[in-house]
Amino acid sequence: MKLATLKDGSRDGHLIVVNKAGTRYVDAGAVAPHLQAALDRWAECEPALQQLARGIDGNPGAKTLDPAKLHAPLPRAYEWIDGSAYIHHIILVRKARKAEPPETLRTDPLVYQGGSGIFLGPRDEIPLADDSWGCDFESEVCVVLGDTPQGVQAKDAGKYIRLVMLANDVSLRNLIPVELAKGFGFFNSKPATAFSPLAITPDELGGAWRDGRVHLPLVTKLNGSLFGNPDAGREMHFSFFQLIEHITKTRSFTAGTILGSGTVSNEDRSRGSSCLAEKRMLEQIDAGQIKTPFLKRGDQVEIEMFDESGATLFGRISQQVKAGTHGGFPVNA
């Protein structure tokens, strides 16, 4: 099942169910007004949404999906917890800011608590008020949790995963060193995150969803050219199941909590990167000099994942960087 959220001027948007191809949809407002409401009453809503999903293809009442009208599946969420589960990414990015990887790199997952009150839709512009902040994209896989109690073990964690999405965890690289030096983690350096058009149930991934990982390449393009297509599965050192065990050590999580993988990264250089910071660090290592600039106004970032037949799974994140600040509070709030 594939779910999406139409922008309707409200804070949480309007829930729709989309066909497998990501081209047509039916209204799901009779089941739940928005995705958070469906997640809040999942046991009751999920069968009704599945029934709608089965009836889209061949239904003359189904409408054509216009990706430009979509918000993030959850335009706001109660928590956005982002992991950093690809060891290769951690090592390269820490090297870039002259910091050591943590001693517990391979034994204790890295996660941070992200801002979750305002997300960007898959086609929303990335506002950049100051070019000197060093704006970067980070292409990631993430999962949406149902109610998840304290003390889950990795082996039991799969049942708490409701949906899978892609994310662009926009980062302001030049604000990170100063902020992390203060000791309290990211804040200003992590502006609003964007999500893929579609949030899909894990079964839509078929055999690519196994061991709490998505075993498919994550494709990132920058200004129309391939930037990277690392496999999201095999080098995810801590699986989503292990990340769930980690985050539930001391507390519980409400339905709709989003958990991210961190920037997808492979050791194999031919797979490219999922963020500019890695590429810049590799240039520094290889040639002693960084050539690739951070994002500037007008740059276009695209993030997408395809199944083995080449069909899009989550639709495409496609964002252009614009000058200015984040605006746009809901008009029909």
Place this chain on the structure above:
Amino acid sequence: MKLATLKDGSRDGHLIVVNKAGTRYVDAGAVAPHLQAALDRWAECEPALQQLARGIDGNPGAKTLDPAKLHAPLPRAYEWIDGSAYIHHIILVRKARKAEPPETLRTDPLVYQGGSGIFLGPRDEIPLADDSWGCDFESEVCVVLGDTPQGVQAKDAGKYIRLVMLANDVSLRNLIPVELAKGFGFFNSKPATAFSPLAITPDELGGAWRDGRVHLPLVTKLNGSLFGNPDAGREMHFSFFQLIEHITKTRSFTAGTILGSGTVSNEDRSRGSSCLAEKRMLEQIDAGQIKTPFLKRGDQVEIEMFDESGATLFGRISQQVKAGTHGGFPVNA
């Protein structure tokens, strides 16, 4: 105006308006089902809630408030951002974990992004699964924001503050050093936060609300004995207005975002402390030995603030530490 949330088995509880004395209430369900909904449509809801507030005293239909039936005013929020604005607290607590205060201590506010999907009500037990975690309370003042755009300046920040509350930012001290050493800030070391029974509009504070600070003592009791009553105003180095300027540097915030002051702390020793970590550090400095243990099962923490006439402003946080994990997902979700 004073607002509160009755536990009704739902995720967001039921909104009520409480009289100034904090003793009687009227139902506000006709205005908004819960506080988040009222904050989402504040321009429309606030006058209607104010009208209800004016009609409580002398209204025979008003009911007696039972604090045991209250949830946190916002049982879950889209963001919980906690500052650390009392310099004395930062210096003492960093000394306790043998870390240096940040170089920018007095020029750049410290804030962290907290977990906001599940909060504790003012009388809810503090679950403690493992005594070795070093459980501590932190008594704080916090504000609830309306829609707050990117780029607010401190001088204009007051208009985004809708409500004021107290918080118990429960901390697991022995998990903090390892977690902060990883570089990504707090996560496991910050379990669910509790809030005061009442969320009040700033005008309820009268002259004590000025310059973006609450100029009144914050009273903490441990097992019935006074633990501290430091003034929350004069040593709050960064005001709530300055904290808002800081957090809005790179992004916007949705209505219902909660922003905390950090642990209230005064240099004057006779005022005591608002957390165990400070007291322990002072014992270490004075006598070379820590006497005060962290919280153990059965300990009772009370946090309250009174106006100059001695009347309670926010009602009382009163929590007992219990063994075990956090439970309790909503039954009528």
